[in-house]
Amino acid sequence: MGDYEPLLPQLEGDDNLIAAVKHIVGALSSNKNLTKDVKKILAGLGTQLSTMAAKPGIEHHFSVVEEKIMSYKDDKSMIWDSGSEEAVDYLNAVDEAVKLKERLENQCSDSKEEKDLLRRACDVLQMAMQRLEEEFKHMLVHHRQPFEPQNTLFRSSEDDGSLVSLRDDSVRIDSVHPDVIPDLKCIASLMFKSNYGLECCRAYVLVVKKALAECLFNLEMEKLSIEDVLNMEWGALYSKIKRWIRTMKVFIRPYLASEKWLCDQVLADLGSGNLGMFVEAAKDSMLQLLNFAHAVSMGSRQPEKLVRILDMYEVLADLLPDIDALFVDEAGSSIRTESHEVFKRLGDFIMAAFHEFETAIATNMSTSSLAGGGIHHLTRYVMNYILLLADYKNTLKDFSGSCCTMSLHLRSLASALEAKLDEKSKLYKDPSLQHFFLMNNIHYMAQKVKNSELRLIFGDDWIRKRNWKFQRHAMDYERATWSSVLSLLKGESDSSSGSISGTLLKERLRRFYAAFEEVYKTQTAWLILDVQLREDLRISTSLAVIQAYRTFIGRQIYRIAEKHIKYNSEDMEDYLLDLFEGSQKSLHNPHRR
Numbered sequence: 001m002g003d004y005e006p007l008l009p010q011l012e013g014d015d016n017l018i019a020a021v022k023h024i025v026g027a028l029s030s031n032k033n034l035t036k037d038v039k040k041i042l043a044g045l046g047t048q049l050s051t052m053a054a055k056p057g058i059e060h061h062f063s064v065v066e067e068k069i070m071s072y073k074d075d076k077s078m079i080w081d082s083g084s085e086e087a088v089d090y091l092n093a094v095d096e097a098v099k100l101k102e103r104l105e106n107q108c109s110d111s112k113e114e115k116d117l118l119r120r121a122c123d124v125l126q127m128a129m130q131r132l133e134e135e136f137k138h139m140l141v142h143h144r145q146p147f148e149p150q151n152t153l154f155r156s157s158e159d160d161g162s163l164v165s166l167r168d169d170s171v172r173i174d175s176v177h178p179d180v181i182p183d184l185k186c187i188a189s190l191m192f193k194s195n196y197g198l199e200c201c202r203a204y205v206l207v208v209k210k211a212l213a214e215c216l217f218n219l220e221m222e223k224l225s226i227e228d229v230l231n232m233e234w235g236a237l238y239s240k241i242k243r244w245i246r247t248m249k250v251f252i253r254p255y256l257a258s259e260k261w262l263c264d265q266v267l268a269d270l271g272s273g274n275l276g277m278f279v280e281a282a283k284d285s286m287l288q289l290l291n292f293a294h295a296v297s298m299g300s301r302q303p304e305k306l307v308r309i310l311d312m313y314e315v316l317a318d319l320l321p322d323i324d325a326l327f328v329d330e331a332g333s334s335i336r337t338e339s340h341e342v343f344k345r346l347g348d349f350i351m352a353a354f355h356e357f358e359t360a361i362a363t364n365m366s367t368s369s370l371a372g373g374g375i376h377h378l379t380r381y382v383m384n385y386i387l388l389l390a391d392y393k394n395t396l397k398d399f400s401g402s403c404c405t406m407s408l409h410l411r412s413l414a415s416a417l418e419a420k421l422d423e424k425s426k427l428y429k430d431p432s433l434q435h436f437f438l439m440n441n442i443h444y445m446a447q448k449v450k451n452s453e454l455r456l457i458f459g460d461d462w463i464r465k466r467n468w469k470f471q472r473h474a475m476d477y478e479r480a481t482w483s484s485v486l487s488l489l490k491g492e493s494d495s496s497s498g499s500i501s502g503t504l505l506k507e508r509l510r511r512f513y514a515a516f517e518e519v520y521k522t523q524t525a526w527l528i529l530d531v532q533l534r535e536d537l538r539i540s541t542s543l544a545v546i547q548a549y550r551t552f553i554g555r556q557i558y559r560i561a562e563k564h565i566k567y568n569s570e571d572m573e574d575y576l577l578d579l580f581e582g583s584q585k586s587l588h589n590p591h592r593r
Contacts, residue, residue, distance in 0.1 A: 059117060062100050066120065068093035069128050078138050079131075080183060087183065091190060094128045098194050101125055129196040133203050136187045140207040143177045147215055147255060173258045175211075184266045192270045201277045204267065208259060208281035215255055216285055219247045223288055229295035234304065237296070241308045244292055245315050251289070252319045252326075256282060260326050276331035286327075286335050290342050297345035303357035303385070306350065310392045313346045317395070351399055354409065357385070361416040369427035372527040372582055373437040375444050376424060382417045383448045386410055390454050407457045414445060414458070432480035436526060439473035442466055443533050474537055481519060482544060488512040489552040502559050509552075513566045516545075517587045520575055527582030534580050542576045 072079060072090065080087045101121040104114060176184070191200040220243055229237065263278040293312055299305070320339060327335040361382055370376050389396065389410060396406045421441050425434040446466035449458045488508045528534035550569050553560075567575070578585055 058100060058103065059113075061096070062117060062121060065093050065096045065100065066124050069097060069124050069131075072131060073127065078135060080135055080139060080180075091186065094125070094132065094190060094194075097121060097125050097128060098190075125194060129191060129194060129199060132187050132191055133196075133199050136184065136191075136200060137203045137207050139180050139184055139187075140176060140204070140211075143180045144211060145174045145177060147173065147218070172261055173254050175258050175262045181262070181265050185269075188266050188270060197270065201267070204263070204277055205281045208263075208278075209284060212256075212259065212282060212285040215251065216247065216288065219243070219251065221247045221251075221289070221292075224292060224295070226291070226295040226298065229292065230299055234302070237299075238308060240292070241296065241312060244289065245311055248289060248315050248319060251285070253322050256286075256326060257322065276329075279327055279331045279335065282326075283335060286323075287338070290335075290338050293342045294345060297342065297349045299349075301349060301353040301356045303353055303360055306353040306357060307385075307388050307392075309346055309349050309353065310389075310395060313343070313350060314392070314395055316343050316346065347399065354399075358413055358416050361413065361420055364420055366424070367427065369424070370437070372525055373428070373433050373440055374527040374582070375529060376421065376437075376441055378424075379417065379421065379441045379444055382413060383445055386413055387448065387452055387454060390452070390457060393457065407459075410454075410457055411462065414449075417445070418442070430480075432477050433526070435473040435477040435480060439470045439477060439537075440528060440533075442470040442473065443530060446470060447530065474540070477537075478541060478544065481523070482541065485512065485515040485519065486545065486548045488515065489548050505556055505560055506564050509560065509564060509566075512549075516572075516575075520578070521584065521586050523579045524581060525584035526580050528580040538576055538579060541579070542573055545576065546572055 068089065079090050101118065104118040104121060188197075188200050188204075191197060224240070229240075232240070259282065260278050263281075267277055293316065296309065296312065316339070320343060323339045324336055326332070361378070364378055366378070393406060396409070399406075421438060425437050428434045428437060443466075446463055449455055449466075450463050455463065488511050528537065546569050549572055553565065553569070575587065
């Protein structure tokens with residue numbers, strides 16, 4: 001919109017005559033030979049002529065301006081919707097009214113006519129300002145651009161027409177259509193010039209505050225009290241936290257940043273105090289988001305909440321520089337302070353929940369043993385949780401002070417788990433199952449670390465020690481399970497010299513078969529999920545058992561009738577392959593298959 005143009009033509013008729021006489025009086029007054037009395041008379045005449053010219057000129061001028069402004073009094077349509085020419089004419093009329101009012105105020109005349117004219121000018125100007133305020137609000141509302149959070153591409157703040165991702169720091173969207181920004185600025189400038197800046201700012205705050213509230217509503221971020229959050233079930237709160245994280249990412253940057261840019265474009269040049277208008281407009285929405293996070297940080301420090309609170313912490317950490325930049329100076333200090341306070345509270349929650357997690361592991365009160373000696377649910381839960389925490393290693397370093405300290409914290413969780421597993425192994429009465437259980441679970445821990453980024457945090461030395469531990473438990477399992485069984489094939493029976501009777505040999509073989517079948521029946525129900533570990537233990541067991549069995553049969557083949565040999569070595573090997581599948585089986589055949 002261009003500069004204002006003169007609204008009225010030059011005065012004619014009497015005005016021209018008075019102007020001509022004034023010119024003559026001025027010329028006479030310049031004569032140096034005039035007496036003092038003559039000069040005084042001419043000066044008085046000049047003043048009278050000026051008054052004669054001013055009164056009808058101002059009144060006529062004002063009448064034209066008044067008529068233009070009043071013509072829109074009962075017109076409900078928006079002036080700016082009628083086109084730029086109408087808008088320019090109206091702005092010119094209002095600008096002329098401002099100038100006339102100032103001229104009348106400066107004359108400081110006591111005449112009733114001029115006082116009445118000044119009052120009329122004030123009334124007309126007030127009506128014009130009310131109209132401009134309505135036009136201003138209408139433009140902000142009806143030219144507002146729709147905000148679609150699912151659309152991740154927005155205009156770059158470089159104004160080069162390029163599109164950038166939401167994650168780009170220079171993101172800006174158009175809050176209102178770019179074409180109306182000059183008109184908004186023009187209206188605001190004229191209202192401030194007319195000493196109606198406060199009304200203009202109030203209109204801006206009212207519209208933008210409502211727009212920000214609608215944005216949060218569209219993002220499904222409902223307003224919740226602290227009590228609402230504290231009384232919410234974790235499943236429902238989990239969903240609210242996810243929504244809060246998503247909302248923060250798009251509301252602060254780019255939406256709020258774009259509203260700040262619009263405020264700067266329209267109001268910033270009209271006075272530094274107007275920067276507080278953005279803070280006033282955005283305060284309620286910001287506090288709604290911060291109050292939710294504050295309420296979450298006040299809740300119970302349950303370990304299952306830890307990862308989600310870490311997500312909140314990371315999002316706020318990423319956005320704090322943006323918040324500090326948006327809410328600058330004294331006007332935005334309360335929002336900045338509250339943001340940093342909430343950030344600190346979330347950090348306190350994380351540390352408390354971390355220690356609570358370690359305590360929960362150490363005090364787990366489950367007294368039932370896991371059937372089959374498989375991977376305990378606590379082992380899975382803790383190791384998967386540690387793996388999740390590894391994704392936040394950079395954030396956890398902020399709390400620990402260093403990568404080394406953070407590693408110690410995570411390893412302390414694993415140590416607490418190992419201690420609890422050792423305690424839970426005592427729930428099994430069978431010593432071989434105790435070792436089998438510990439072998440299974442420690443192997444799971446070692447593999448979880450080895451095959452993930454936890455390896456960089458825990459280190460190879462930690463993995464080597466756990467490998468040694470589970471292998472030791474594997475050997476202890478074999479010893480506890482098979483030593484007594486294989487002892488039936490050793491001792492005096494090692495000799496083929498006949499020092500032991502055939503009857504005793506047959507009895508020992510019968511007892512061996514009975515013990516083997518009992519192990520088979522029991523340990524086919526035991527479970528090793530890891531294929532490699534299962535195969536390794538089967539091979540190790542098979543080497544020991546089959547070697548001892550073949551040696552015994554080979555030495556005593558001539559002293560024991562074939563009918564007493566229930567299984568050949570190939571049968572035994574096949575049966576051992578059935579172990580650790582988690583499905584109990586029995587050997588019913590009294591003779592070879």
